[in-house]
Amino acid sequence: MSVDTSVLELKMFVNGEWKTAKNGDENIVINPATQEVIARAPRATKEETEEAIAAARAAFESGIWSGLTTHERAQYLNKIADKIDEKFEELVNLEVMDNGKLKAEAEFDVADATTCFRYYAGLILTPEGETYQVPENVQAMVVREPVGVAGLIVPWNFPLLMSVWKIAPALAAGNTIVYKPAEATPITAMKLVEIIEEVGVPQGVMNLVMGRGAVVGQTIAESHDVDMISFTGSTNVGREIMKAAAGNLKKISLELGGKSPNIIFADADFETAVDYALFGIFFGAGQVCSSGSRILVEESIYDQFVERYIERAKQIKVGPGMNEDSQVGAIASEQQMNAILNYIEIGKQEGATLACGGSRLLTDGLDQGFFIEPTAFTNVTSDMRIVKEEIFGPVVTIQKFKSEDEAIQLANETDFGLAGAVFSNDGAKALRVIKQVRAGITWINAYHPTYVEAPWGGYKQSGIGRSLGTYGLEDFQEIKQININLNVEPVSWFPG
Structure with a gap:
């Protein structure tokens, strides 16, 4: 299915109505592979953001969504999944245009989005809650209830999929939503909300507000009418979200940065380790929070590994996401490209050896887009910034x-603890090591595959809380204790 190449006029969705910004302020959205203008998105004011919050608050208090049975909410979620399937090609093409990723990557994202909605539709139909035998004539139970109004703030690297990872469990749990996509990638956000409107989710339950993080995001995080914030993005912004959320001690779920280790022992299957080490960093052009950006190789095979790794890295084909022969797509924005290139210069200045890559690609018709060569540094030390700080691009360091x-x-x-991997054919050693890696998402003899059924999140400065699985649903729930007195008579604590 082809996509209309004319400029898309995006709108916000507040209390069941599609709106533009009252002040006419707009964000120009470009295709990072061509720098062509592909959309104009409104930039909401603080007051317009507060209108969306008020709509979500009113909808939650009315019980129009939280009051539905789990069967009824599950039916809506399954209908959303069906509509995503119907619009599969359109969503894939728009995601490639908006973000610059490969078509194959976008296809995975859209397919996983439907899986996520269907998973949570099924999960809320399973038994939940507990009862306890307690002293005296009392029945104690625990029930789970929606948190209330959920503010969802989504990054630009997985615009559709990361949105669904938050929206599906938030809706499943019975919350109402104020949803802010990244300014660089708002197109599939609007398309997803169109689908949610199309299936008949009640007015005020789903609200979409576009705009600057310093305005829209800050207003959502500070609002006393927002009960929870779920944010995915940088650790620095996560800290600011925490500070803003302290005003009413709202619940927070933060999935933040990473600088993940990929440990390769000499007894690993060599070609498998090389292959996953390439995939671990260059998938998604390295713009993946869980990327294996630090490769650690046992000394006895270090030189052999580096030689083979660099040989293969130099063969990687970088190009537009819609090109069938492209293996790495564009960087999502000029700002991010410049940040990556700056880190490459820092690496050179710090004395690391630039083993391959290191430049923006300007030949073969790529000069109009934001493309960077797959880049690897060797002879690095742990005190270097390129080893310590998240680069969020196709740049890897290799240590022995x-x-x-x-x-x-x-x-x-x-400081991070999001992901990590161990490659070894000694199963006991691999398990022994991975258990000591302080990270929330780990692999043995693989890198990157993850599943909606399993929790996603990190230790240390990689965040708080978990997405996906049963944990992702619990993030959007409050837990209530109920005690029922089965012997209704005076307690007689006080005389008289």
Whole structure:
């Protein structure tokens, strides 16, 4: 299915109505592979954001959504999944245009979005709650209820999928929503909300507000009418979200940065380790929070590994996401491209060896887009910024280690704790090491595959809370204790 190449006029969705910004302020959205203008998006004011929050608050208090049975909410979620399936090609093409990723990556994202809605539709139909045998003639129970109004703030690297990871469990739990997509990638956000409107989700339950993080995001985070914030993005912004959310001590779920280790022992299957190490960093052009951006290789195979890794990295084809032969797509924005290139210069200045890549690609018709060569640094030390700080691009560092203990030390020598992997054919050693890696998402002899049934989130400065699985639903629920007195008579604590 082809996509209309004319400029899309995006709108916000508040209390069941599609709206533009009252002040006429707009954000120009471009295709990062061509720099062509593909959309204009409204920028909401603080007052317009507050209108969306008020609509969500009123809808929640009315019980129009939280008061539905789980069967009724599940039917809506399944209808949303069906509509995403119907619009599969359109959503894929729009995601490629908006974000710059490969078509194959976008296809995975859209397919996973339908899986996520269907998963939570099924999950809320399973038994939940607990009862307890307690002293005296009392029945104690625990029930789960929606948090209330959920503010959802989504990043630009997985515009549709990360939205669904939040929206599906939030709706499943019975919350109402104020949803802010990233300014760079708002197109599939509007398309998703169109689908939610199309299936008949009641007015005020789903509200879409576009605009600057400093205005829209800040207003959502500070509002006393918002009961929860779910944010995915940088650690620095996550800290600001926490501060703003403290005003009414709202519940927070933060999925933040990463600087994840990929540990490769000499006894690993060599070609498998090389292959996953490439996939671990260059999938998504490295714009993945869980990327394996620090490769740690046992000393005895370090030189062999580097030689083979660089040989293969140089063969990777970078190009527009819709090109069938492209293996790495565009960087999502000029701002992000410049940040990555700046880190590459920092690496050179710090004395690391630039083993491959390192430049913006300006030949073969790529000069109009934001493309960077797959880049690898060797001869790095743990105190270098390129080893310590999240670059969020196709840039990897390769370090050597001598012992198992040193591998674990290097792996945990970071403020982050999102992901990590171990490659070894010694199963006991692999499990022993991975259990000591301080990270929330880990693999043995693989990198990146993850599933909607499993929790997603990190340790340390990689965030708070978990997305996906039963944990993702619990993030959007409050837990209530109910005690029922089965012997209705005076307690007789006080005389008289």
